[in-house]
Amino acid sequence: MSESASNTPVNFIHQIINDDLASGKHSGRVHTRFPPEPNGYLHIGHAKSICLNFGTAQKYGGLCNLRFDDTNPEKENLEYVESIKASVKWLGFDWDDRLYYASDYFDQLYEYAIALIRQGKAYVCSLTPEQAREYRGTLTEPGRPSPDRERSIEENLALFSRMKSGEFPDGAFTLRLRIDMASPNINLRDPVIYRIKHQHHHQTGDTWCIYPMYDYTHCISDALERITHSLCTLEFEDHRPLYDWVLDQLDVPAHPQQIEFARLNIDYTVMSKRKLKQLVDEGLVSGWSDPRMPTLEGLRRRGYAPEAIRHFVDMVGVTKSNSLVEVGQLEFCLREFLDATAPRAMAVLRPLRVTLTNVPAEHAERLVLPRHPKNPALGEREIPFGRELFIDRSDFEEVPPAGFKRLVPGGEVRLRGAYIIRCDDVVKDAAGRVSELRCSCDLATLGKNAEGRKVKGVIHWVPAAEAIPVEVRLYDRLFNHPAPDAAEGDYRDHINADSLQVLRDALVEPSLAAAVPEQRFQFEREGYFVVDRFDSRPDALVFNLTIGLKDSWTKP
């Protein structure tokens, strides 16, 4: 694990844990949990929670559970369960044998509910959702007691039992906590803890037709697992009094401390599951794992490295202030990791034929280049060099803009890892489009400078005969507004229409013939690319652009 020996100061949660450890609060234990609801795919925002929870456990030599918060079967399914497990593992974390489901506790939760009824702290309510809303009051006015609030314990017990046995239709009754209808905290105004839902559950099948609510389930699940620190996002701050209230009424094995932190937001994307699901359902992207999606599956397919994501999360820190982090920061971490680890290769995205007129057709030289400029351990690769080759169309201009360092008519340029060439002739097709460059090669410039002149430009190339045709998918950000959510109009109005460009005529150097899915490379002077994990085949490679190289050349 990347035990980032970073000098990042301890965040406020770790300060709390340090204090707890010092005071012996949880008898020296640190036990956290990552509790996703299986109602969608995990995204980069969840990465923060995963790294925080699993990372905290690691840091303190404690444990972290993976627990599915599966109390609403309506929105959940097994596909989501599986993808969540895969994403957590991909990110580099392991829950060992501690995989739990809130639904594992349905029996115990039911018994605890009966205990609450017996204490007169819960009652069966017949108010409809509309009525309940009315009775709840508003932000500034207190609520009123439900007509059922004083129902007898015996009656509540009987009714709750009948709810469970399926005697009533959905919505007929709810079980509510009896707390305080006048509380300034609306969460304490007799919250519903059980509702009737005749709904098949992905874990418990048709065993249940009543399902517990989050507020009631989460604290008890934490307690049963003897979690010490229950980390969640800011919007649950108001729920903490309820979390504590429930545990205070019950005889549970522990009373975990809920601590809230700010969720991660990144610009130029959306992070809500509802919107991500909408993008998928409306076909605006190819699926949850579309390389443009901020989902962990999407980032994975795009070529993001777990190491980079972990470093990023570490870098932005954990606080209670809402923030919008620039994607640039994520991209920095990505490039940093990829630059250090990705083998280099040459790929020509938009080929332009070059014939070296002074090199005989039978010239068959094999150049040997390092796979990495700074890490010799990555080895070397061989590239055939001969009379015919391809360069990228963007590396030649008939009428170059000021500052253009590449090939121009009559000009010279270095072929990366090879020789210096001069463009003697520009051949055009019937339509007037440049179709070929006829150049001469200075055979005295391999590994050394040209004599008597300075050649600044270096361009990449591939040998014509042995280059491998591949498909390249160029990705750009999905939205062209830094805050699609906050922008005027619908967030979909800000989708970047050019976020995907497919190039079918690209060519890569022959050393890439054996590239396998998910293998990452730097295509020199272009960017980092990854072999697509789903669509690439050995005889038809597909590369996804992960992220371009930084480009400081500002064209005039």
Next chain:
RNA sequence: UGGGGUGUCGCCAAGCGGUAAGGCACCAGAUUUUGAUUCUGGCAUACGUUGGUUCGAAUCCAGCCACCCCAGCCA
């Protein structure tokens, strides 16, 4: 206008009464057979605001302002 939170450089973020860390971005140079990488230097008399306490305040107190969250039988 009830309750709960947050406000330190363009973006993150340290700081916990002793006189503004760091990263990203940006700018300027150097090296470079990737206009990449690397390297060097620059980048908040200022901490939402107004008062107060103090020898001394981003840090303590009070008022004000801005922004976020809460009225699901969602999580």
